[in-house]
Amino acid sequence: MKRVLGVALGVLTAIGGFLDIGDLVTNAVVGSRFGLSLAWVVLVGVVGICLFAQMSGRVAAVSGRATFEIIRERLGPKAGLANLSASFLINLLTLTAEIGGIALALQLASSVSPGLWIPVAAFAVWLVIWRVKFSIMENVTGLVGLCLIVFAVALFLLGPDWSKLAEQAFAPSVPGSESAGAYWYYAVALFGAAMTPYEVFFFSSGAVEEKWTKKDIGQSRINVLVGFPLGGVLSVAIAACATIVLLPRGIEVSSLSQIVLPVAEAGGKLAVAFVIVGIVAATFGAALETTLSSGYTLAQFFGWSWGKFRKPAEAARFHVAMIVCLLVGLAVLATGVDPILVTEYSVVFSAIALPLTYLPILIVANDEQYMGDARNGRVTNAFALVYLVIILVASIAAIPLMILTGAGA
Amino acid sequence: MGSNPTGGTALGGEITRIREEDIASISDVSSGVIELVSRAFALQRRRSTVWLVNLDVRRRNIARGRSSVRVRGGAVAVALAMVVVLSGCSGGAVPAIGAAAVQLDSAVQTASLALQQADADITFTPVAETTLENAITEVDDVSTQLSETPVQTGREQEAKREATAVLQDAVAVLDDARTALQAGDDLPDTVEQLQQTAKQTAELRERWEPFS
Amino acid sequence: MTRRSKRFDAPLPVLEPAEQYAGQVLDARLHLLDRQVLDRDGVPVQVVDDLELSDVPFGESIPSETPAPVIESILSGPVLGTRIFGGRPPSSRFHRVSWDRIAEIGIAIHLGVAGSTLDVTWVERWVRDRIISRIPGGHHDPE
Numbered sequence: 001m002k003r004v005l006g007v008a009l010g011v012l013t014a015i016g017g018f019l020d021i022g023d024l025v026t027n028a029v030v031g032s033r034f035g036l037s038l039a040w041v042v043l044v045g046v047v048g049i050c051l052f053a054q055m056s057g058r059v060a061a062v063s064g065r066a067t068f069e070i071i072r073e074r075l076g077p078k079a080g081l082a083n084l085s086a087s088f089l090i091n092l093l094t095l096t097a098e099i100g101g102i103a104l105a106l107q108l109a110s111s112v113s114p115g116l117w118i119p120v121a122a123f124a125v126w127l128v129i130w131r132v133k134f135s136i137m138e139n140v141t142g143l144v145g146l147c148l149i150v151f152a153v154a155l156f157l158l159g160p161d162w163s164k165l166a167e168q169a170f171a172p173s174v175p176g177s178e179s180a181g182a183y184w185y186y187a188v189a190l191f192g193a194a195m196t197p198y199e200v201f202f203f204s205s206g207a208v209e210e211k212w213t214k215k216d217i218g219q220s221r222i223n224v225l226v227g228f229p230l231g232g233v234l235s236v237a238i239a240a241c242a243t244i245v246l247l248p249r250g251i252e253v254s255s256l257s258q259i260v261l262p263v264a265e266a267g268g269k270l271a272v273a274f275v276i277v278g279i280v281a282a283t284f285g286a287a288l289e290t291t292l293s294s295g296y297t298l299a300q301f302f303g304w305s306w307g308k309f310r311k312p313a314e315a316a317r318f319h320v321a322m323i324v325c326l327l328v329g330l331a332v333l334a335t336g337v338d339p340i341l342v343t344e345y346s347v348v349f350s351a352i353a354l355p356l357t358y359l360p361i362l363i364v365a366n367d368e369q370y371m372g373d374a375r376n377g378r379v380t381n382a383f384a385l386v387y388l389v390i391i392l393v394a395s396i397a398a399i400p401l402m403i404l405t406g407a408g409a
Numbered sequence: 410m411g412s413n414p415t416g417g418t419a420l421g422g423e424i425t426r427i428r429e430e431d432i433a434s435i436s437d438v439s440s441g442v443i444e445l446v447s448r449a450f451a452l453q454r455r456r457s458t459v460w461l462v463n464l465d466v467r468r469r470n471i472a473r474g475r476s477s478v479r480v481r482g483g484a485v486a487v488a489l490a491m492v493v494v495l496s497g498c499s500g501g502a503v504p505a506i507g508a509a510a511v512q513l514d515s516a517v518q519t520a521s522l523a524l525q526q527a528d529a530d531i532t533f534t535p536v537a538e539t540t541l542e543n544a545i546t547e548v549d550d551v552s553t554q555l556s557e558t559p560v561q562t563g564r565e566q567e568a569k570r571e572a573t574a575v576l577q578d579a580v581a582v583l584d585d586a587r588t589a590l591q592a593g594d595d596l597p598d599t600v601e602q603l604q605q606t607a608k609q610t611a612e613l614r615e616r617w618e619p620f621s
Numbered sequence: 622m623t624r625r626s627k628r629f630d631a632p633l634p635v636l637e638p639a640e641q642y643a644g645q646v647l648d649a650r651l652h653l654l655d656r657q658v659l660d661r662d663g664v665p666v667q668v669v670d671d672l673e674l675s676d677v678p679f680g681e682s683i684p685s686e687t688p689a690p691v692i693e694s695i696l697s698g699p700v701l702g703t704r705i706f707g708g709r710p711p712s713s714r715f716h717r718v719s720w721d722r723i724a725e726i727g728i729a730i731h732l733g734v735a736g737s738t739l740d741v742t743w744v745e746r747w748v749r750d751r752i753i754s755r756i757p758g759g760h761h762d763p764e
Contacts, residue, residue, distance in 0.1 A: 065657070065728065072668065073655045077705050080655075111535035130756075133763045177618065249522065250611065252515040254547060257540035261522055264532040272532050303657055303668030303697065305736075305745065312759045314664065316749035370728070409508060 010219055013142030014227020015149075019234060020286030021101030022094070022193040022347040024279065025340055027235045028253040029408075030186050031242030034175055036168040039236050041187045045194025046232035048387050050224050052358055055365040055376065055384070056200045057220040060207035063370040067204040068300035071360040074367060083360060084301045086353045088294060091198050093346040095290040096329040099125065100339020101283035104256040109276050114339070122330045125287045129322060134209045134308040141285030147278030151237040154266035160244045168243070169236075185401040185408045188394045189344065192351030194235070195391075198293040200361055205296040209309055214374070241266070255340055295322040344407065352398045354391045362388065502565040505558050506572050507617040513551045513572070514610040517579050520544040521603040524586055528596040538590055545583050552576055568617055575606075575613045582606045647726065649692075657729040658695065658718065660736035666718070667697040667741055669730065671704050673715060694719045695730070697741055716741045 030038045056067050063070065072080035102125075103117035128137055174183040212220070242253060245262035253259060256279070263275045292308070299306035299318045306318040333339065362384050365376050376384065402408075520541050527537035555573060560566045582602050589599045647653060649672060658666045674690040698716035703709055718741055724733035736742050753759040 063728065069657055073657075077655060077670070077701060081705060108536050108539050109533075111538045131758055131761065131763065245522075249518045250511075250514050250614065251518045251522070252511070254515070255540075255543040257523070257536065257543050258519055260532075260536060261519070261526070261540070264526045264536070265522075268531040269533060272536060276536075299665075301668075302701075303665055305665045309764055310664075311762050312753050312756075313749050316745050316753045320748050320752055 007219065007222055009139060009143075010223040011227045011230075012146060013139055014223040015230045015234070016142040016145030016147075016281070017138070017285050017289075018228055018231025019145065019148055019238075019282045020094075020196065021098050021283045021339075021343050022196065022350070023235050024101070024238060024259060024282070025253070025256070025343045026186070026190050026193040026347050027238040028242045028246075028259040029344075030190055031239030032246040032251055032253045032258070033178060034183060034186060035243045035247060036165055036236070036240060037172040037175060038183070038187055038190055039169040039239065040172055041190040042194055042232050042235050042239075044390065045191050046229055046235075047383075048191075048390070049195045049199060050228050051380070051383055051387060052195070052200050052361055053203050053228070054221060054224045055380070056204040056361050057207050057212070057224070058217055058374055059361070059365055059371065060204040061212040061214055061217050061220065062372065062374040064208065065370070066208045066296065066300055067201055067361060067364060068297050070364045070367070070370060072301055074364055075360055079360070080301055083356050084297055086356045087197060087201065087297050090346070090349050090353045091290050091294045091297070092325060092328060093342065093349060094196070094198060095287060095294065095325060096332045097339055097343040097346045098283050098287035098290055099326075099329050100333050100342055101256070102280060102287060103333075104339055105276055105279040105283060108257060108260060109280075115334075115336070118333045119330065121284075121287070122326050125284065125291060126323065126326050128288060129291060129308070130312060130319070134206070137288060137308075138206070138285075141281050141288065144281035145278060145285055147274045148234055148282060150263060150267065150271050150274040150278060151234055151241055154263045154271055155237045155240050155244075157266040157271075158241065158244050158262065160240070165240060165243070179405065181401060181405040182408050184397065185348075185405045188351045188398045188401060189347045189408070191390075191394050192349070192354065192398075193347040194232070195350070195354060195358075197350050197353055197357040198290050200357060201296055202289045202293045205292070205300070205306075209307055211309075217374070291322050291325055294325045295319070348398055348402060348407075352395050355388070355395050358391055359388065502558050502560050503568055503617065504619045506555065506565070506568040507614075507619040509551050509555050509558070510572055510575075510610070510614045510617045511619075512547060512554075513576060513579060514607075514614040516544040516547040516551070517583070517603070517607050517610045520583055520586060521600070521607045524590070524596060524600050524603055527590060528600050534590070538587075541583070541587055541590060545580075545587065548576070548579055548583060552580065572613060572617070575609050579606050579610060652726065653692075653695070653730070658697075658732060659729050660732045660739075661724075661734055662736075664736050666732065666736045666739065669695045669697065671696040671700040673712075673717065692720050693717075695723075 027042070059070065060066055068080075068084075071083055075083075099118060099121050100114070102121035103114035106112070106117040106121070107114045174180050207216070207220070210216075238259070241262035242259070245265050246253065246258065251258060251261075260272060260275055263271045267274075295318045296306060298304070298321045299315070302317075304317045305315045307315055312319045332342070362376075362381075365371065365384075366381065368375060523532070523537045523540035523544070526532040527534065555569065555576060558569060560569050586599045586603060588594075589596060653672060654669055656669050658669060660666050672692050673694045673696055675693050694715070694717035696715050696717060699710055699714060700716075718732070718739060722732050722734050722739075723730060725731040732739075737746065749759075
């Protein structure tokens with residue numbers, strides 16, 4: 001019974017923790033402009049992240065070392081530094097977007113301007129990282145994030161024409177009101193939102209935090225293979241809700257409040273309450289994860305002592321680095337930039353940086369000295385190579401598409 | 410696996426002569442020696458080809474230093490040209506006004522839906538207020554965009570005139586809506602007004618939207 | 622042999638097989654450089670950024686019976702920058718951990734001493750004392 005509960009907890013946490021502000025915004029924008037014709041990208045992205053998260057978890061469980069430590073060792077300091085710079089900057093951008101997202105969600109709940117919520121949000125994120133135990137932090141934000149299931153519920157309550165939706169999803173085509181360039185730009189953005197780069201570093205460092213061993217690989221596999229796809233289903237539900245309510249009215253999503261409109265239509269105040277709580281939890285959890293990822297990548301590259309399982313006094317540089325990251329994020333948001341804009345850029349830049357973050361994982365997961373028998377099998381490698389090609393194509397196409405379409409305008 | 414903890418670990422291999430130019434391409438003396446010494450070992454081992462190619466490639470890069478700068482410079486020039494060409498690809502004021510019309514319509518429709526929901530009591534007041542605020546901000550952005558769009562041809566002027574007229578109506582109605590919502594007034598009239606404005610913006614969008 | 626030597630700018634030196642040593646032979650690049658260094662209690666101390674060797678004479682012939690250079694210490698800190706971008710800091714700038722502190726070399730390098738006794742960890746101690754300790758709860762154990 002206890003084991004079943006443990007497995008259930010893991011899966012539920014994975015579902016609830018899957019969505020972040022990038023997923024919320026990008027799926028809603030795509031749903032409101034392209035219908036479900038980009039749903040296939042979510043599928044591709046989810047399979048990809050399952051593949052790589054599973055690999056990075058396995059690496060940490062088998063070798064006891066987190067991915068970034070191994071990247072520097074196996075690929076050398078130059079490649080490690082390039083990887084660190086790209087990952088760190090993207091992380092910082094994502095972190096800024098997530099904190100902005102928390103503030104926007106709190107604005108929805110209270111009508112208080114987000115500028116006032118931003119310092120509160122940043123402080124709260126820091127406080128949790130400072131004091132709260134890792135597993136508690138993960139479980140609470142994951143479980144509360146499950147409130148976002150209300151999007152799937154809302155989808156049913158809206159009573160859509162399922163055959164039409166299915167047609168859009170399974171026979172995708174560029175809608176008449178949008179250009180092909182914009183279609184592919186959002187395909188890249190959606191891909192970047194689904195395959196969040198920080199996830200891989202967070203997952204493997206988290207495995208070390210929770211002291212996984214080979215026995216835990218099975219549990220992690222279930223979490224990833226069941227939890228992430230269900231999280232992906234929620235992503236598509238967000239897009240579908242936007243398609244049903246916003247697309248016919250010509251509403252193009254550009255703020256968090258518009259994402260909530262379909263939910264109100266479907267389920268009234270109760271649903272809205274759930275969705276706001278869910279958004280706060282999802283963005284808060286993602287803010288924690290990105291902040292910790294910044295700390296992990298820096299500490300693991302330079303060899304500092306790290307980990308939430310240590311007292312802050314024993315991992316001093318790790319904690320100071322995270323405080324500095326939060327302050328930088330705060331400073332960027334204090335300039336008054338729209339967090340939704342930051343989010344939209346962060347997902348595209350995530351897509352651009354994907355090859356740098358995923359190629360090392362693939363190399364490390366194949367390394368005999370670290371992994372021994374738990375190396376990638378042929379099937380995994382085959383899939384991973386296919387994905388590497390997809391990732392490279394997306395990364396190379398991102399900037400020309402961004403310029404060509406004016407960032408998807 | 411262990412090494413001698415009290416003495417040093419000697420890296421064996423025979424070094425006949427260390428020339429400075431051999432190490433010039435490598436970062437510092439200590440790692441330079443490791444390169445040469447490892448090379449000495451590596452010749453005997455399976456990985457020898459990799460090591461030798463490594464060292465050789467480094468040396469050749471120094472000799473080719475200048476040409477690689479040229480190649481790099483060329484790549485930068487091509488990239489810049491691409492940027493210039495691609496960003497120059499959008500032309501004319503009508504598509505810009507069309508895009509503004511799309512944004513305006515989107516904002517007004519949002520406000521209309523939000524007020525309807527507030528009136529039907531299926532959403533919380535802060536949510537409706539926030540949605541309205543966001544819509545107003547977006548309309549302000551459109552207003553700035555529109556006033557900054559340069560127009561030359563007759564058709565462009567007509568488009569701008571129409572868009573500005575509808576925009577000003579929308580701004581007025583949205584302000585009224587915000588006041589009504591904050592004051593907690595009865596909303597049906599405001600909802601009606603917004604729906605009328607939404608029809609106008611939808612028509613504007615129909616006429617000038619970039620794609621048919 | 623002739624085909625091969627055409628690819629190189631200088632002729633390959635003639636090398637004889639290395640002496641056989643008892644115990645593990647380590648490759649500096651594969652087993653030492655960029656490895657995590659852990660102290661006696663498993664707490665990370667640094668990463669091996671570079672190695673300091675003894676007696677490397679420049680620009681002069683070395684008689685064939687000279688013993689090979691010996692690793693004196695493992696280095697970290699500013700040498701990372703010079704390792705990646707080139708150049709060499711003066712030896713007074715090296716942040717050293719003497720080789721005789723090392724107890725075991727495996728996936729990571731394990732020292733036989735506690736990290737707090739080493740000079741290289743002073744930044745960690747400074748940050749701890751000046752910044753972390755000033756924030757309430759810095760010594761709270763989260764487990």
